[in-house]
Amino acid sequence: MSGGRIGRTRVGRYEIGRTLGEGTFAKVKFARNVETGENVAIKILDKEKILRHKMIGQIKREISTMKLIKHPNVIQMHEVMASKTKIYIVLEFVTGGELFDKISSRGRLKEDEAKRYFQQLVNAVDYCHSRGVFHRDLKPENLLLDSSGVLKVSDFGLSALPQQVREDGLLYTTCGTPNYVAPEVINNKGYDGAKADLWSCGVILFVLMAGYLPFEESNLMALYKKIFKADFTCPSWFSSSAKKLITRILEPNPLTRITIPEVIENEWFKKGYKPPDFETPDTTSLDDVHAIFDESGEAVNLVVERREERPVLMNAFELISTSQGLNLSTLFEKQMGLFKRETRFASKCPANEIISKIEETAMPLGFDVKKNNYKMKLQGSKTGRKGHLSVAAEIFEVAPSLYMVELRKSKGDTLEFHKFYKNLSTGLKDIVWKSGEGSKETNDS
Missing domain, CATH: 3.30.200.20 (Phosphorylase Kinase; domain 1)
Known part of the structure; x- marks a missing residue:
């Protein structure tokens, strides 16, 4: 080849x-x-x-x-x-994965480490605001790490594409992941992009230090009520100065909420803060x-x-970049971390056979299957917690007669995706490649 x-x-x-x-x-x-x-x-x-x-x-x-x-x-x-x-x-x-994968693998971060990421986040957000660009959808998926562990905010300016700014200079679109969104955005009364971004930064800081969300409810109206009242409690292990700052950021009234320049001057924030040096x-x-x-x-x-039509050939570098770090043993495992929205397995069956088998297994689970070359779209017929679950599947050739199948949640609830994958994998066990004769799937490694 x-x-x-x-x-x-x-x-x-x-x-x-x-x-x-x-x-x-x-x-x-x-x-x-x-x-x-x-x-x-x-x-x-x-x-x-x-x-x-x-x-x-x-x-x-x-x-x-x-x-x-x-x-x-x-x-x-x-x-x-x-x-x-x-x-x-x-x-x-960037190759370091999402910042939140750290929480799903290690639990919460120590306060100093959380502060270091928060400082980088606030600095990036402040810089973009000074250039007139607001993010409006800051959430875990948009916080990536490079190979040296430096935080990189993605989707700045681009996440706001479908939105409009009205003549009064305020934004009027409820966007974003509800748990991270400021009350005034949900309220749809027009809001200041800078203040709304800071609220999301506050939620992110809380999650980094606590390992869970400040506002969490399965019912959307109950969640909104909590957000409007800023009804949350800091865990006992937060230092009192961190608690104070988070409470000032998660202030439901944007007019009395702390501003980014004030955050940068805050004693807790300033400790160990080195503004980035760049030209x-x-x-x-x-x-x-x-x-x-x-x-x-x-x-x-x-x-x-x-x-050209045939499965995409994946080179060794890309293969390694899909795994956590460079640990190849996790390459084809089910990575069931807290925020995982994708999973993959290997198969030695021909690509067409893999496709038929996925289709055959997904349809009785109530999924409509659309195929396009070596990609598939599995669309759930039932409405779940966050609308219909939609899963994208793609087949890659990683070596002659060895394929990697990647399944990714494209819409819907992550937990429902995990449940679907569990049911699907039961039906696919004949085509999943097991390394070593008679051994269990590589999960034991």
Whole structure:
């Protein structure tokens, strides 16, 4: 097989690999710059949806600003491209996983470590606010770590794409994960993006130090009531100065809530705080951003997606990057951590057989199956806690006649996803590859 390019999609100088995540408006995929060998993440937006929501001007503004933001704790945007139907935003790729995987594997963090991440988060948020960009959806999935353990906030400016700012300069969209969202956002009365972002930072700090959420209810109205009243209790192990600061951040009235400059001056925050040392480049070209759309909304220099059909071949580096750290024993295990939304297994069966078997097992569980080459969409018919559960499955070739199957929750509740996977894996046990004759699945290692 030549250089691992079989079954790859190529856009411009990037070879596109597996899906890293997906949302309503976009998908994020792993990619490699063929000229430099650099790994990147590419956010792919559906142009038709953007036109339908009359978001072109806004997207251009958001992307231009994001391209100008260069901060050590914010994911860097490299360039922007467009094809006839899609917009491709090329971003820095970080390999350390999500910050919250640390909690799911180790429980809560020590106060000093939690503070270190909180300082990096507040610094990134403050810097973006100073450039007029608000996040509006700060939550665990958006906090990534690089290989040295430095916090990187992703989706800045981009998470707000479907939203609108009204003439009075306030935002009017309830977005975000309810547990992390400020009361004024839920209230839909128009809100100050900076104050709302700070509230989410406060919830994140609480979770890092406590190992659980300050506001947690299975019933949405009960959850909202708790948030409106800021009805939470700090655990006994929080220091009194941390408790005080969290209480001032999780203040339901945005007018009396502490501000970011005040947080940075706070004694608890200041202890051990080193502002990041970085230079803002003098020039950043926005030619690629302007080139995506001319005035008519038509793209000017288009890139073309080229693809061949067979399972994507995954190289050794990518294979290792899907595992926790570089520990290969966990590679094909079910990673049932607290916030896990994906799982994978290996199989020596032919790819078509794997697809038929997944379809055969998922349908009696009440899932509608759509197939597209070596990718599948499993859509649950029952409404769960967070709407219908939707699962994406993709098959990768990792060696001749060895395949890796990745299942990812794309919509719905994570616990329901785990339950579904448990039921599904019972039906798939004949096709799951077991290392070593007669041994149990690699979970014992």
